[in-house]
Amino acid sequence: MTVSWEELLASIGSCERCRLSASRKNTVPGEGDPRARLMFIGEGPGANEDEQGRPFVGAAGDLLTRMIEAIGLKREDCYIANIVKCRPPRNRVPESDEAAACLPYLRAQVALVRPLIIVLLGATALKHTLGGDYRITRDRGRFVERAGVFMMPTFHPAALLRDESKKRPAWEDFKAVRDRLYLLKQSQQSDLPTP
């Protein structure tokens, strides 16, 4: 699906492809720099996100913002999206058919943004992007390259809030992202023709 941002956001805004549309207050398409080099993918909107129509605005979002800043970036320089664009009731994990119905939107977002690195936040993001053979505890912290994009699975910020012991490995993952991004940006620059 090759679409413009306008078409994509309009489709998401009026989407009724799955049952989650029935209980949402707002769709949460995603936000950030449409040409970001770094993209984050979470699970799906929670209550705050559903209320505001913006991703990662609750406690987990505050932590994500602080972690982005700790690697020397600004939240608005990244692009932040989710597997599903509507809040699952009682914040349950999205069902596979809900994720499947919504994934074309995420694919279109990735195609439009063309990030160098995508950070997969938690098990749901990992499962619906890289596939069900991956496990977050086993596979976090290692880049997986798909179609020229480096994907980094790491713990979801909400998991870090529940379990302090996950913070250190997640911070290692963020530092690896910072370092790889630096190298990728450098090699992109050296690809440019000299004036």
Ligand code: URA
């Ligand atoms: N958790 C997510 O996975 N996404 C959000 O947007 C907020 C919390």
